[in-house]
Amino acid sequence: MQLKSSGIVCAIMLGAASSAWAALGVVVSEDFESYSSTAEMSAVWAGTDGVLMNEIDEDLYGEPEVSGIGNFAYHPGGSTNTYDLGSALMPTKGEWIQLTVDIYDIDTSANPLFPLNARNKRMSLGLRSTAPANFIELGIWNATPERFAYRGIIFQSLNGTANPNWQSWDMGTEVVEGEAVPVNRFRGGAWYTLRATIKPESVLYEIDFNYDGTFDYAAEHFDMSPTSDGFNQLRFGGPSGVTSPGGGVAFDNIVLEVVAPEPTSAALVSAGLLMLLRRQ
16 A cells, blocks of 8 residues: 555445446445465456566665555566456436546656657556446557557547547647657656546546645546446456556555536536525
């Protein structure tokens, strides 16, 4: 379990899949602390390539930034570890679905600005339907202009337009050693938090790039209503089981929950006007 500077700690997931959940609340909360071996983890997250670790392995990552981080799952790509939810989960106007994950990665090449290996990784956490019909993924994809990416595919489109495949957040540029480089580039060993909020007609993708509890960049894609198949499986590793030529990453603090919709600006304005009228 990785501790953020905000002090937020994810709860331990129950050791067995559940086919029912509260209307609002946590469906899965996985910090990997309840497992003592890879075999125990694989009994819940089915797969042969994910490895349970409790320290940053220098052979994989170099020198650790944080000591005593607790358990996490390392995956090299080429397959996935999967967790079946049971019944399908669907967003509604009154209940949105939110998926969050922490990902740790580090450079394995000599180039500090555009390291080849770091830009050649294909790793993600996915929420999907095994039908299949719906797919949300958060992670790294080597075909995007920037490094961290997301995708939502195989949705029914409300207006006939194609759903976006791998996309990246528009973070702009920053100056490093006198050269303007994309902000969404590899910056050395670090944790990042990625989040997707699935609504009935859109998906909001966010990234906490500085790992301080604040989501720095966001992008929302509309006309992406999930089909009636919903979502019934989580998986981490290579997206759709593809290889990752640049190596793997660590996954931690996977949280899937049903959340209440945030009030829209129009609703807030209406509520404010109503309060003013009541005061008169």
